[in-house]
Amino acid sequence: MNDQTVRLERITKNYGTVDMPDNLNLDVAAKEKATSEPMVRFENVAKRYGTLTVLDKLNLDIARNEKVSIIGPSGSGKTTVLRMLMTLERINEGVIWVDGEPLTHMQKNGQMVTASDRHLRRVRGKIGMVFQHFNLFPHMTALQNCMEAPVSVLGLSKQEAEARAAELLDMVGLGDKKSHFPIQLSGGQKQRVAIARALAMRPKVMLFDEVTSALDPELVGEVLNVIRKLGAEHNLTMLMVTHQMGFAKEFSDRVCFFYGGKIAEQGPPDQLFSDPQNERTRQFLSAVLEAG
Amino acid sequence: MNEFALGFSVAALMKGVAITLVVTVGSSLVAIFLGLIVGLIRISPRWPLRWLAVIYIEFFRGTSLLVQLYLWFFVLPIFGIILSPWTVAILGVGMNVSGYGAELVRAAIQAVDRGQYEASIALNFPRIAMLRRIVLPQAIRSMLPAWGNLLIDLLKGTSLIFFITITELTTASKLAADATGNYLLFFAVALFGYYFIARALITPFVRWLERRFSRGFVREVLV
């Protein structure tokens, strides 16, 4: 069996059956499959902490370039979804796929085995993440924060990395703060540096976990504007956990409502926000809207 | 007081100061170097390595410095390994202190904010680069004050090398006091000698390191 057939078998095996005429050119089939493949796929993923099941048989496909918002009450597993995809948490069951490849597993002697560090590092490179509490490197300036990984992970030269970092800092509106340390920046500025830092690795998928929750209300807008700009100007698949219902409604292609470790309801924002089908969704939305 | 005895004693005392200085600097370097290495091995993802580091730390931290010095100086020769008093002094004191140092390194690394590790993983840093570029600069900054204390302790511990035949500051003071009968003067000199080395050498060195590693941690301009 050549590589292509192995790949095809794997795809059909793991992504459900595809009717395949015997005489079809395998190359073409594989290519078509690749572009229609979702960018991210959670396949029967379960996550447990001890006896507590946080996520139960999660199935979720995210298309290339799709912007998906995750909403839901506290403790419903939203952060866990992003952390599993970023490989910050191991999963207990199922497979996560990224860009047509298994992330959590790899193919070895025709079997799916748990991913090695090397495999994780290769596939993880396609994903970037922005955290609620920024997690900037405190001992580095804004520019150095954005240069460090491109230099020591991607092997870019200092000049290349600096040019890339400067361009991104300009893009997030911080061209004049390049030599500031994180402690010298406001929350909104820190979060914009964090976004630039993640983008410097040229990810295909960006994860945002409540990136405006730690900010003063007047600083939320500047960060959301950057995310809007990203969505409009870059080919990025975005997955964001947010409590900003207005932003989720305006920005996302799809909204997923999590409840008790499951997707209780999902759909286009217009439909989900104005005409929720699930009782839990209705309760959650009215509680959130009441709180303002 | 005998003029000759006094002059002789002062000369011997200066030599004692010099010896204490050399052994302090030498064993400090050994302690810092080994403490860093063993502390890093102590948090290795491979358990056999971690285990070796634990044994090292337990041995050097858990047993007496004097017994360790005797071991290197009097017991190793039984196995045909003969080390000079200087080697035993510098390596022996340095290794003893590195046991404590390794624990400082481990604790400081583990105290670095989880978010820093998570950001490093999200940016796909290999483990070594993450330690070298992200974690250690922050850990070193927070462990420096404790290292300052440890090195001052090391300085005081060097008086034990008298037992392996080296006439360092304390011994030289005792000999000078015995020779001249002026115990008050010479022990006052010894007390002040240790204080001076700590204050003029170790504290400024650690402060200098603290300043170097504090970039980005303090808002105001550093003085």
Ligand SMILES: Nc1ncnc2c1ncn2[C@@H]1O[C@H](COP(=O)(O)OP(=O)(O)OP(=O)(O)O)[C@@H](O)[C@H]1O
């Ligand atoms: N390390 C852990 N050990 C044990 N339980 C955990 C751990 N991390 C998360 N949990 C539990 O998993 C569940 C889901 O947590 P998660 O952080 O994904 O919730 P969330 O939807 O992001 O909530 P929030 O809106 O408050 O951020 C919670 O019940 C939480 O207590």
Ligand SMILES: [Mg+2]
């Ligand atoms: Mg959360």
